[in-house]
Amino acid sequence: MSRISKTFELLKQQNKKALIPFVTAGDPQPGFTVPLMHDMVSAGASIIELGVPFSDPMADGPVIQAADERALEHHVSLSDVIAMVKAFREGDENTPVVLMGYLNPIEIMGYQRFAELSADAGIDGVLIVDMPPEEATEFTALMTQHEINTIFLISPTTSAGRIEKINKYASGYLYYVSLKGVTGANTLDIDSVTEKLQQIRAITGLPVGVGFGIKDGETAQAVSRVADAVVVGSALVNQVAEHQNNQQIMNKKVSDVLSDMRNMMDDLA
Amino acid sequence: MPTADNEQVIDYSKYPDERGHFGRFGGLFVAETLMEPLQELREAYEKYSQDEDFLKEFDADLKHYVGRPSPVYFAERLSGKVGGAQIWLKREDLNHTGAHKVNNTIGQALLARRMGKTRIIAETGAGQHGVASATVAARLGLECVVYMGEEDIKRQTANVYRMKLLGAEVVPVTSGSKTLKDALNEAMRDWVTNIDDTFYIIGTVAGPHPYPAIVRDFQSIIGREARDQMLEAAGRLPDALVACVGGGSNAIGLFHEFLNDKEIEIYGVEGGGYGIETGRHAAPLTAGKSGVLHGNRTYLMSDDDGQIIETHCISAGLDYPGVGPEHAWLKETGRANYSSVTDEEALQAFHELTRIEGIIPALESSHALAYATKLAAQKSPDDIILVNLSGRGDKDIHTVAELEGIKV
Numbered sequence: 001m002s003r004i005s006k007t008f009e010l011l012k013q014q015n016k017k018a019l020i021p022f023v024t025a026g027d028p029q030p031g032f033t034v035p036l037m038h039d040m041v042s043a044g045a046s047i048i049e050l051g052v053p054f055s056d057p058m059a060d061g062p063v064i065q066a067a068d069e070r071a072l073e074h075h076v077s078l079s080d081v082i083a084m085v086k087a088f089r090e091g092d093e094n095t096p097v098v099l100m101g102y103l104n105p106i107e108i109m110g111y112q113r114f115a116e117l118s119a120d121a122g123i124d125g126v127l128i129v130d131m132p133p134e135e136a137t138e139f140t141a142l143m144t145q146h147e148i149n150t151i152f153l154i155s156p157t158t159s160a161g162r163i164e165k166i167n168k169y170a171s172g173y174l175y176y177v178s179l180k181g182v183t184g185a186n187t188l189d190i191d192s193v194t195e196k197l198q199q200i201r202a203i204t205g206l207p208v209g210v211g212f213g214i215k216d217g218e219t220a221q222a223v224s225r226v227a228d229a230v231v232v233g234s235a236l237v238n239q240v241a242e243h244q245n246n247q248q249i250m251n252k253k254v255s256d257v258l259s260d261m262r263n264m265m266d267d268l269a
Numbered sequence: 270m271p272t273a274d275n276e277q278v279i280d281y282s283k284y285p286d287e288r289g290h291f292g293r294f295g296g297l298f299v300a301e302t303l304m305e306p307l308q309e310l311r312e313a314y315e316k317y318s319q320d321e322d323f324l325k326e327f328d329a330d331l332k333h334y335v336g337r338p339s340p341v342y343f344a345e346r347l348s349g350k351v352g353g354a355q356i357w358l359k360r361e362d363l364n365h366t367g368a369h370k371v372n373n374t375i376g377q378a379l380l381a382r383r384m385g386k387t388r389i390i391a392e393t394g395a396g397q398h399g400v401a402s403a404t405v406a407a408r409l410g411l412e413c414v415v416y417m418g419e420e421d422i423k424r425q426t427a428n429v430y431r432m433k434l435l436g437a438e439v440v441p442v443t444s445g446s447k448t449l450k451d452a453l454n455e456a457m458r459d460w461v462t463n464i465d466d467t468f469y470i471i472g473t474v475a476g477p478h479p480y481p482a483i484v485r486d487f488q489s490i491i492g493r494e495a496r497d498q499m500l501e502a503a504g505r506l507p508d509a510l511v512a513c514v515g516g517g518s519n520a521i522g523l524f525h526e527f528l529n530d531k532e533i534e535i536y537g538v539e540g541g542g543y544g545i546e547t548g549r550h551a552a553p554l555t556a557g558k559s560g561v562l563h564g565n566r567t568y569l570m571s572d573d574d575g576q577i578i579e580t581h582c583i584s585a586g587l588d589y590p591g592v593g594p595e596h597a598w599l600k601e602t603g604r605a606n607y608s609s610v611t612d613e614e615a616l617q618a619f620h621e622l623t624r625i626e627g628i629i630p631a632l633e634s635s636h637a638l639a640y641a642t643k644l645a646a647q648k649s650p651d652d653i654i655l656v657n658l659s660g661r662g663d664k665d666i667h668t669v670a671e672l673e674g675i676k677v
């Protein structure tokens with residue numbers, strides 16, 4: 001069983017939902033990322049999504065665009081991000097790590113090499129924002145061979161037919177994008193999320209996470225009522241941006257947001 | 270590598286395949302939210318591209334609004350000066366709004382209206398596509414928002430003002446390199462947020478499937494006219510075609526009709542900037558590598574980490590790190606040849622055409638001219654080279670004047 005599946009299993013036994021923070025690797029500096037990952041785990045993170053910085057993050061709003069730009073000022077590359085996960089693994093063998101990013105850095109590295117390096121570093125899943133299942137046959141097969149999960153997005157516009165197709169390529173969990181738009185938008189409609197999740201669950205047995213528009217304990221709690229996992233990105237990256245000059249305060253602020261969410265989510269249990 | 274054999278069997282009129290692939294290029298690389306809207310667009314385009322009413326409306330607009338057919342013109346004095354092949358020009362500069370871009374914006378805006386969309390968005394570099402989009406939006410009474418890099422806004426002030434006069438909102442893009450690629454990113458972000466009422470008019474043969482095919486089809490009027498016109502005026506087809514390549518829409522517009530005429534040589538000319546050897550250019554086909562950006566797999570300017578690198582070119586319309594996937598494929602099959610000319614060579618061609626033919630070409634088109642004169646010099650006076658004069662140079666006179674220390 002993959003580290004991701006094990007995590008969901010365990011949470012289920014405890015009657016808890018997964019909390020999945022997203023931060024951009026190397027933001028604001030390469031050295032900050034691994035300590036931040038450990039702190040996020042202490043604050044209640046179940047799985048970590050690590051953004052691979054890209055020069056043209058088309059699906060991201062201003063907050064994560066700026067995070068990518070800060071990381072790229074330090075020339076943080078895909079190899080660097082993989083090395084960060086390897087370093088994180090030295091202190092944490094249990095928390096799954098998912099790389100999230102755009103396809104071009106992986107194309108340039110080569111799928112084979114990416115698969116090998118990722119497996120070696122203890123990476124558990126990959127989510128490529130601009131690679132729909134239609135273009136992912138070769139990539140998914142290679143990842144599966146290396147026991148790395150491929151996570152795909154589902155959006156409000158995704159039809160039942162497409163959910164079925166996506167489900168065939170997906171492993172680990174599915175990620176439901178709660179609204180039409182880019183990351184960092186702030187209007188999440190819990191009723192329509194609930195409705196869509198019913199449609200998704202009728203098709204898949206995989207855990208379903210929900211992201212986009214989750215910014216505090218309350219929204220996290222509301223979403224965790226209906227989803228298996230809550231994904232939070234821009235709300236954390238905002239803290240990183242604001243406190244980028246003080247690592248200690250930065251880690252504390254990010255941890256505060258997460259523990260607040262964790263507590264509110266666990267209150268339900 | 271392509272062999273002479275496989276080149277023989279390719280029927281270039283049959284591409285892309287149903288998933289938008291030109292060989293290993295093209296395709297559909299976008300976030301999930303855009304998959305259904307792109308499917309909708311595919312279905313609408315399949316329907317209307319066979320619909321007689323739609324095609325009639327498109328043709329009538331091209332004739333009465335754009336002023337088509339644009340003439341072919343034998344540049345006799347230029348040819349005489351070069352002392353080689355005859356250089357002929359396809360005069361897209363004479364179109365309404367001053368460039369080939371309007372062929373495509375009319376087609377896509379008509380499609381938008383049939384699809385019931387009330388708001389159009391566009392990205393622009395030189396401002397030509399933005400102006401062409403704002404123009405058709407004004408005519409059809411559609412809301413129009415144009416994304417433009419902050420850098421480009423500075424170097425194309427006249428076009429920015431034209432767009433505003435036409436009623437469009439011009440949104441400065443301040444992310445990344447603040448040029449065309451970033452404007453495209455921003456337009457995509459707008460589209461994903463407003464897909465219910467918004468139609469995204471992409472200005473070149475790039476983007477996710479079906480855009481490269483749609484834009485090509487609308488621009489192919491250039492080559493279809495040119496075939497008839499050359500037969501009539503010269504009694505035969507040209508021996509070579511030359512066009513500049515930014516994203517590649519004017520080039521594919523001319524080339525596509527002739528791809529299966531294997532005896533005709535085809536040349537695409539990229540922005541060589543300060544020279545390929547300096548690394549400061551906009552020539553992904555000449556000096557880039559295969560990758561994925563803006564929804565398709567193609568040749569790109571990206572570094573060893575897969576980050577997109579900044580491009581340099583005197584002409585904003587060529588200042589793009591990618592290129593349409595069909596060109597990437599034509600390069601690989603060997604059907605077309607791609608090379609580049611520098612800023613300096615393009616400027617020289619700009620002045621030359623202006624002074625001896627009385628035609629002020631766009632700086633983009635000047636790249637094609639510069640290459641054509643080099644090519645002509647190696648050929649005989651019996652040979653005919655047809656150059657796509659994609660646009661007129663009025664928009665560039667400030668850039669040229671400034672380089673020469675003159676205040677206009």
Ligand SMILES: Cc1ncc(COP(=O)(O)O)c(C=O)c1O
Pocket residue numbers: 368369370394395396397398472473474513514515516517518519520585586587631633634659660661
């Ligand atoms: C006159 C002219 N020619 C060429 C181009 C380059 O675009 P494409 O390669 O799509 O024809 C532009 C773009 O703005 C243009 O304005």
